[in-house]
Structures are given as C-alpha cells and as structure tokens.
Amino acid sequence: MNLVIIDPSKDAVTSRGVTLSDRRFIHIRDVHQVVQGDVLKVGLLNGLLGLASVEHIDEESVSLTWAELSQCSPQPLPVTVILALPRPKMLKRVLQTLASMGVKDIWLIHSYRVDKSYWSTPILNENSLYEQMLLGLEQSGDTNLPTIHIRKRFKPFVEDELPALVEGKRAYVAHPYQALPCPPSELLPTVLAVGPEGGFIPYEVEKLNAAGLSSLSLGQRILKVETAVPVLLSRLFPVI
Numbered sequence: 001m002n003l004v005i006i007d008p009s010k011d012a013v014t015s016r017g018v019t020l021s022d023r024r025f026i027h028i029r030d031v032h033q034v035v036q037g038d039v040l041k042v043g044l045l046n047g048l049l050g051l052a053s054v055e056h057i058d059e060e061s062v063s064l065t066w067a068e069l070s071q072c073s074p075q076p077l078p079v080t081v082i083l084a085l086p087r088p089k090m091l092k093r094v095l096q097t098l099a100s101m102g103v104k105d106i107w108l109i110h111s112y113r114v115d116k117s118y119w120s121t122p123i124l125n126e127n128s129l130y131e132q133m134l135l136g137l138e139q140s141g142d143t144n145l146p147t148i149h150i151r152k153r154f155k156p157f158v159e160d161e162l163p164a165l166v167e168g169k170r171a172y173v174a175h176p177y178q179a180l181p182c183p184p185s186e187l188l189p190t191v192l193a194v195g196p197e198g199g200f201i202p203y204e205v206e207k208l209n210a211a212g213l214s215s216l217s218l219g220q221r222i223l224k225v226e227t228a229v230p231v232l233l234s235r236l237f238p239v240i
Helices: 023-032 088-100 116-120 126-140 154-166 202-210 225-236
Strands: 004-006 017-020 039-044 049-057 062-071 079-084 105-109 147-151 170-174 190-194 214-217
Touching (some): 017 049, 023 049, 039 062, 079 088, 079 154, 079 225, 147 154, 154 202, 190 225
Parallel strands (some): 004 039, 079 105, 170 214
C-alpha cells in the first residue's frame, strides 16, 4: 500500500484527521511498522493527496493527523476498456491492474466463451468491486475511483451502446487473427475491447468490427487476459 486512501463517506473524517481500524490499519501497523510522529502518504477518495502524521497507534487502531493535502492525482488514461468477464480469480487481478494503470471507465460484458457461472461471483457485488478498485489505487498512488459498468448481454450492448462509446475515438478489439499490428503509442481517446480466455468468437469479432473497432494484434504469442491488458495499455499509450 503506497497510499492510504481515506473515503469521507465511509471513514470518520474530522478537520484534524482520521482514525482507522480496518485492513489499512493492519497494513500500516504490520508492514509500515510506524510509530508516533511518522509521516504517511494519504489521499482523499476522488480528492487531493498529501501527508498525514501518526498521532497515535496501538493494537486496535491508528490515528492520523493531516499535515498537507495539496497534490492532485496522476492524469488518467483517456481509455474505455471493455472486458469480457474473466474467471473470478483473474477478475480481481485484472481490475486491480486497470485501476493502478489509470483506467477510469471499465465495462464488463458477456461473450460466448464466458462461463455463465462467472456472473454469480460475489466479486461483482458493489462492495467487492469497490475494494478491488481501492487496492489498485493504493498501489499506484491515485485517488480517483474508476467507474464499472456491467452488461450481461453481448448483442444489445454492441448494437445499442458501443457505437456511442466509439464515436470520435480510435477503437480496437484485441484479436490476433487477420489483424493490424499495434499502432504507435499516442495519448488519444481510445476504446479497447479484450476478450475472454480463448478470445471472442468470429461472430463477436464481426459485430465489434461493425461497431467501429479495428482488430489489433500484439504478434504471434497468445497472452492471458491478465497479461494482455497491461501490455496493450503500455503499447497504446506513451505515459502510464
């Protein structure tokens, strides 16, 4: 945890500081091993970053006092990521990666090769998604929470919503067959679709192409979703 994120809607925040007793406290106590007077990097969720000093710490909680809150979060990537729902264990890792890399607009969609049982995972409940986003933000030192949209039907999403998302942007679907090589990196508004393990089926690729997404290849090697996502983002954008 490189940044202690404080959520004013959930934490007991005062004008002087905040007291924590959850997993953040345990990490501060056991990993950072702070003592009274130490300084930690903190940030208000969707707000400014800065410093806070440890006023008190014991076996139950840590009290932090604001020292300075004046720094803005890193610039977000101008990208919308559309992700065919991965299996639950991978989903947690991918969501944290997206949040840590500055992605703020995430769409989880269904596709033919997504097992229907994946949609019943408790990871998709609001609190769990919130926790995965926070873990990614804490890693990268960002406070701006991504937005996650869930669409359980492929065709209505692609036909009714995707064209508006694509309009005026460069748009790609990661698909290694009959595809263009990855273009030079540019900080441009982008839509990026990544399929499930095994990829989108031909019908889905055709629908995505028809909606304005060009097929994109990283080369001959077939990567796992959790590997392909950061590779694609780092290839498409010059600044992460």
